[in-house]
Amino acid sequence: MAKYLVTGVAGFIGRSIAAELLRRGEAVRGIDNFLTGKRENLTGLEAMEFIEGNLADPAVCAAICDGVEIVFHEAALASVPRSVADPVATNLNCVDATLNLLVAARSAGARRVVYAGSSSVYGDSPTLPKREQMLPNPISPYAVAKLAGEQYLRSFSRVYGLETVTLRYFNVFGPFQDPTSQYSGVLAIFCRKMLAGEQPTIYGDGEQTRDFTYIDNVVSANLLAAGAPAGKVAGQAMNVATGSRITLNETFRILCELTGYRGEPVYAPPRNGDIRDSLADIGLAGELLGYKPHVDFREGLRRTVEWYQSCRDGGEKL
Ligand code: UD2
Secondary structure (H helix, E strand, O other), rough: OOEEEOOOOOOOHHHHHHHHHOOOOOOOEEEEEOOOHEEEEEHHOOEEEEEOOOOOOOHHHHHHHHHOOEEOOOOOOOOOHHHHHHHHHHHHHHHHHHHHHHHHHHHOOOOEEEEEEEHHOOOOOOOOOEEEOOOOOOOOHHHHHHHHHHHHHHHHHHHHHEEEEEEOOOOOOOOOOOOOOOOOOOOHHHHHHHHHOOOOOOEEOOOEEEEEEHHHHHHHHHHHHHOOOOHHHHHHHEEEEEOOEEEEEHHHHHHHHHOOOOOOOEEEEEOOOOEEEOOOHHHHHHHHHHHOOOOOOOHHHHHHHHHHHHHHHHOOOO
């Protein structure tokens, strides 16, 4: 019987958490509906029990929670512009799905739910770095949905005693991130395009900043969150990031070095719902989880480019 459940397991964060659990010899169940997750991402996870299904269906949630102790809830319709284009779909796949999962986890007697929160909940307030005690100020429907999920977790902790932990991820990137959608993360898109010799587009002046976080740091935060004492973490939300920021222009220049791309980016108008600057204070996750980012931005980007390059070398169409 699986002890761990990973939702969104065909997405790049879910698959990375599942891979680490399996590496540690744990019994894992995973679910995905392939709305944005990729079947190819399940390669290497054959030891996992996999269920194809949708968290919007309460019966599916009940089935997948049966017997599990810890849930890593990574499933979401991630993307600010996607939510601007279709806020109802974002709400269904982020808010309804999360509530159904929490109800099922509680009924099944699961002990803890660790949730993929988002830095977007801080919105565009000028104060940096972002600290957890700041008032959330979501701008995009995506940010609203992520915050609603977080609030449901807190409520389930307070009202029902389910141990819930929100990890507010800051712009996660790394191997297995889908680079092919218009809604993909910027680093995945840039890696794909620049390795193919195609010109990337920068929305705005490129001076916006992000606290880009390499996937291995996020996986380690999740495992720490699963094991931390309930007295410390239940009902809490904390930033998971590197605690440093970089502009998109500077990122483009580093990617030129790493990919050998010789061209210039094309500049386009800023995206609706976009945030200008993002930087985390990671002190709380350090204090509550013992979290430290082990892979810095440059090294993470180097590994990421290497991975996309190896996909190209292997003949994968990116
Ligand atoms: C938000 C969250 C992030 C995560 C993510 C999920 C913030 C600060 N971050 O990421 O934590 O939840 O949503 O999707 O809210 N861009 C380009 N060219 C491109 C693509 C993007 O210039 O081809 C720009 C984009 O306008 C933005 C930046 O790159 O300024 C990052 O965009 P993104 O979509 O990778 O992530 P973001 O910051 O919306």
